[in-house]
Amino acid sequence: MFTLYYAPGTCALASHLALEYAGAPYQTVRLDFPNKQQQSPEYLRVNPKGRVPALVTDLGTLTETPAILQYISQAFPQARLAPLDDPFLLAKANEFNSYLCSTVHVAHAHRVRGQRWADDAKAIEAMKKKVPEVIGAGFELIERQMFKGPWVLGERFGTCDMYLYTLGRWLNGDGVEISRFPKVADHAARMAADPVVVKVLAAQQAP
Amino acid sequence: MFTLYYAPGTCALASHLALEYAGAPYQTVRLDFPNKQQQSPEYLRVNPKGRVPALVTDLGTLTETPAILQYISQAFPQARLAPLDDPFLLAKANEFNSYLCSTVHVAHAHRVRGQRWADDAKAIEAMKKKVPEVIGAGFELIERQMFKGPWVLGERFGTCDMYLYTLGRWLNGDGVEISRFPKVADHAARMAADPVVVKVLAAQQAP
Numbered sequence: 319m320f321t322l323y324y325a326p327g328t329c330a331l332a333s334h335l336a337l338e339y340a341g342a343p344y345q346t347v348r349l350d351f352p353n354k355q356q357q358s359p360e361y362l363r364v365n366p367k368g369r370v371p372a373l374v375t376d377l378g379t380l381t382e383t384p385a386i387l388q389y390i391s392q393a394f395p396q397a398r399l400a401p402l403d404d405p406f407l408l409a410k411a412n413e414f415n416s417y418l419c420s421t422v423h424v425a426h427a428h429r430v431r432g433q434r435w436a437d438d439a440k441a442i443e444a445m446k447k448k449v450p451e452v453i454g455a456g457f458e459l460i461e462r463q464m465f466k467g468p469w470v471l472g473e474r475f476g477t478c479d480m481y482l483y484t485l486g487r488w489l490n491g492d493g494v495e496i497s498r499f500p501k502v503a504d505h506a507a508r509m510a511a512d513p514v515v516v517k518v519l520a521a522q523q524a525p
Numbered sequence: 526m527f528t529l530y531y532a533p534g535t536c537a538l539a540s541h542l543a544l545e546y547a548g549a550p551y552q553t554v555r556l557d558f559p560n561k562q563q564q565s566p567e568y569l570r571v572n573p574k575g576r577v578p579a580l581v582t583d584l585g586t587l588t589e590t591p592a593i594l595q596y597i598s599q600a601f602p603q604a605r606l607a608p609l610d611d612p613f614l615l616a617k618a619n620e621f622n623s624y625l626c627s628t629v630h631v632a633h634a635h636r637v638r639g640q641r642w643a644d645d646a647k648a649i650e651a652m653k654k655k656v657p658e659v660i661g662a663g664f665e666l667i668e669r670q671m672f673k674g675p676w677v678l679g680e681r682f683g684t685c686d687m688y689l690y691t692l693g694r695w696l697n698g699d700g701v702e703i704s705r706f707p708k709v710a711d712h713a714a715r716m717a718a719d720p721v722v723v724k725v726l727a728a729q730q731a732p
Contacts, residue, residue, distance in 0.1 A: 366670045367624075377613040382627070384591065385619035392612040405599040406584040412592035412619075417574075420589070420627035428642050435635050435642070435659065436651040444648035452642065463573045 320344040321374040323364060325351040326522045329423055330371035331487075333386045335480040338518050340394035346521070384415040387477035399476045407471065414470060414478045418485055422460075425452040426488050450493035457489065461499040469505070483509040527551040528581040530571060532558040533729045536630055537578035538694075540593045542687040545725050547601035553728070591622040594684035606683045614678065621677060621685045625692055629667075632659040633695050657700035664696065668706040676712070690716040 320342055324330035328351070337344045349355040349370060357368045365372035365381055373380045373389075380386050388408075391400035401407035427434065429449040432442035460482070464470070470478035486506045489496045496503045509515050527549055531537030535558070544551045556562040556577060564575045572579035572588055580587045580596075587593050595615075598607035608614035634641065636656040639649035667689070671677070677685035693713045696703045703710045716722050 366666060375613065378617070380613075380616050380620055382620040382623035384623045385616045388619060389612060389616035392615075405596060406582065406587075408599075409587050409592045409596035410585070412595060413587055413589040416589035416591045416623065416626060419623060420631060424627060424631050425642070435632070436648065436655050438648070438651040441643065441645070441648035441651035444643040444645040448643050459573060 319376070322346045323349060323361070323372040323374070324370050324522065325349045325356070327487075328370050329383055329419075329481075329484055331518070331522065332383050332477070332481040332484040333371040333373060333390070334518050334522065335484070335515065336387050336390040336399060336477055338514050339399060339480070340390050340397040342390065342394055348522070382419070383481060384412060384419050387415060387481065388412065391477060398474070401471070401474060401476070411471060411476060411478050414464060415481050417456075417460075417464070418481050422453070422456045422485050425449065425456055426485070426492055428452070429492055453489065453492045454494050454498070457486075457494065457499050457502060461502055465501045465505070467501055468508075479505070479509065483515070526583070529553045530556060530568070530579040530581070531577050531729065532556045532563070534694075535577050536590055536688075536691055538725070538729065539590050539684070539688040539691040540578040540580060540597070541725050541729065542691070542722065543594050543597040543606060543684055545721050546606060546687070547597050547604040549597065549601055555729070589626070590688060591619060591626050594622060594688065595619065598684060605681070608678070608681060608683070618678060618683060618685050621671060622688050624663075624667075624671070625688050629660070629663045629692050632656065632663055633692070633699055635659070636699055660696065660699045661701050661705070664693075664701065664706050664709060668709050672708045672712070674708055675715075686712070686716065690722070 320337060322334055322337060322344055324334055324346055325348060334346065349361060355361060356370060362368055364374065364379060367381060371383060371386060373386050380389055388400060391402060395402055400411050428445040432445040436442055466472040469475045470482055483506055486496060486502060496506060527544060529537065529541055529544060529551055531541055531553055532555060541553065556568060562568060563577060569575055571586060574588060578590060578593060580593050587596055595607060598609060602609055607618050635652040639652040643649055673679040676682045677689055690713055693703060693709060703713060
């Protein structure tokens with residue numbers, strides 16, 4: 319049994335989707351981000367980073383979306399969520415997920431968590447101002463160079479699709495029109511219509 | 526045959542070390558960062574991100590350090606650079622490498638590449654000012670929570686050690702004394718004395 323710690327609207331959605339697509343036995347624990355529950359002593363014992371996602375397994379706790387996504391893929395190989403039989407293609411999946419984690423997510427965080435990188439209020443405003451440009455450039459690269467179609471890696475649906483959909487949901491708030499990226503927009507529409515995605519989003523929002 | 530694109534002093538050192546420890550057949554191409562060769566049309570055809578590392582293989586090109594490190598580990602399993610036989614421990618390796626990539630490296634980049642996230646000169650200065658605090662907190666977490674000893678993951682040496690050593694080399698320039706982190710400092714000293722590390726660093730600095 320897995321336990322996923324998450325908050326609605328965060329990148330933990332990608333791991334939540336992976337658990338559901340994998341058919342994994344899991345439960346979820348929703349953290350109250352507005353009240354900073356992720357910084358509570360109780361949660362810091364689960365994840366000293368004070369962030370989500372955290373996936374508690376029988377073997378220990380995992381953090382970092384790219385690591386969690388590959389782990390779920392390996393734990394449930396019959397779900398075929400990653401190209402485990404092809405090390406190069408698996409590396410391409412990890413390359414994509416690492417780019418989302420270290421560049422795209424980080425760019426977004428400069429709008430909502432600028433205090434991580436500067437104390438000065440004007441500096442934090444200056445970071446916010448540049449977010450549409452930086453996020454736009456990141457998705458431009460995805461659209462033009464990375465996205466194979468119909469899924470991120472080509473014919474095989476997998477964790478990259480869950481993670482891309484998760485971060486693409488932030489575009490509007492970041493001041494970037496998803497319609498600038500036709501392939502990404504079409505992908506997001508197909509994901510949003512998938513019953514698994516509908517189910518997971520509903521569960522995250524349930525009272 | 527692999528071709529690694531790198532520049533001295535960058536995170537590409539981790540991939541260079543992995544190739545050497547793996548006993549891989551490889552050549553290197555050094556980019557002239559002071560003259561922005563990483564933004565040249567020629568290099569952008571290799572890696573549209575305009576960054577290093579890029580690893581050209583017979584199957585295609587890989588970027589993103591965590592992805593490259595696992596790929597080299599899988600391509601040369603006899604070198605035992607990652608716990609490929611234990612998916613949970615492999616996930617812990619990927620978790621560590623993802624943390625270095627998306628949090629520690631990103632924190633460092635706010636000292637040297639602040640223009641990625643703000644245009645205003647004062648904002649870029651404000652980011653620089655906070656770097657010692659943010660990098661210090663990152664290494665504090667590594668020292669107290671993540672580092673098992675004698676190597677990052679415990680008894681088995683691997684890619685996490687190469688990547689930690691690579692980013693630890695930036696501490697001094699980031700205004701953080703490595704001696705604050707006794708385990709990390711001891712690890713760095715052992716790495717620096719290893720003939721493979723000595724050889725790779727010498728090759729990177731050779732005229």
